[in-house]
Amino acid sequence: MAPIAPGRLLRPGMRDARVAQLATRLVAGGYLDARPGAEGDRYDPALLDAVQRFQSRHGLQTDGLVGPATLHALNTSAAERLDQLRVNLERWRWLAGDIEAETLLVDIAGGLLSYYRDHQLLWQGRTVVGRPDRQTPQLKPLVSRLPLNPTWSVPPTILREDKLPEILRRLASRRTQNYPITRRLPIVMAYWTAQVAADGALILRNDFYARDAALLAALDQAGH
Incomplete structure (x- = not known):
């Protein structure tokens, strides 16, 4: 086509x-x-x-x-989508053993943070990831504190539109809070451009970090 x-x-x-x-x-x-x-x-x-x-x-x-x-x-052609699935199945093979029963999972390509307990999704929200020129790495650290409602710098445009008093009133009731965690939780930072959603739908994302091509070349070279 x-x-x-x-x-x-x-x-x-x-x-x-x-x-x-x-x-x-x-x-x-x-x-x-x-x-x-x-x-x-x-x-x-x-x-x-x-x-x-x-x-x-x-x-x-x-x-x-x-x-x-x-x-x-x-x-994007059907053949390219098939290669995208191959690449992400390989990523899953790498990470499957790192995902513990209680885990924070960062989906870098989707900009999502998910909290799992007993392998069940309990909470999910948006998160900020790096631009293509400042990429978020794939890694597995441990976290011991979770900041909610972090501080925010008000853009000049909003100040000019006289909305600062309203914002300050809202912030007064939503102070930044650091919640201690009783034990350190693993956080897995993964990069998936293909993923199955909770409803079973296949989500295919653009590869904005351009990471798929190198992995696909390695798979082809290895004959997978």
């Missing part, structure tokens, strides 16, 4: 010649029913729903905007 051509950001409601390519790709992927009566160049509500479902399955922001990240995911 021909890739969707690059160009301006595709937004719901707009007309663009590439909308027909977008619809074809989503139909082929099972995200959109064939629509013979639809206007070929118009980004309509049915297409928006399909794009958002595609974004959700690929770890992207579900805003319906087809920009560089979504376009890259749309143009």
Whole structure:
């Protein structure tokens, strides 16, 4: 299937010649029913729903905007996705023995922090990871303290909009707290670009650290 051509950001409601390519790709992927009566160049509500479902399955922001990240995911071939699964199965082989019954798991590619007890997920939240030029490493340290509601520097724009008093009132009731942990917990920092979600759906993410290619080359060289 021909890739969707690059160009301006595709937004719901707009007309663009590439909308027909977008619809074809989503139909082929099972995200959109064939629509013979639809206007070929118009980004309509049915297409928006399909794009958002595609974004959700690929770890992207579900805003319906087809920009560089979504376009890259749309143009990734089935063969490349298969290689992505091979790479992540190998990563899982490395890490499976490190994940203990009680573990903090950082999903670097997904920007998620999960807490497991008795191998069951008890809590999950967003976390900050490094940019491609300052990558978060994969490692397994131990933690003994967990800061909640850390301090935050107010951006100048918010100050100019006179929202500082409201923010200060909220912060007064949500002071930074350091919760001691009775024993040190292992924290596994993993980089998965393919993962099975709690509902069984396969999530395929863009490789924003560009780590998959080197591992795939090593697997090919080893004949795996």
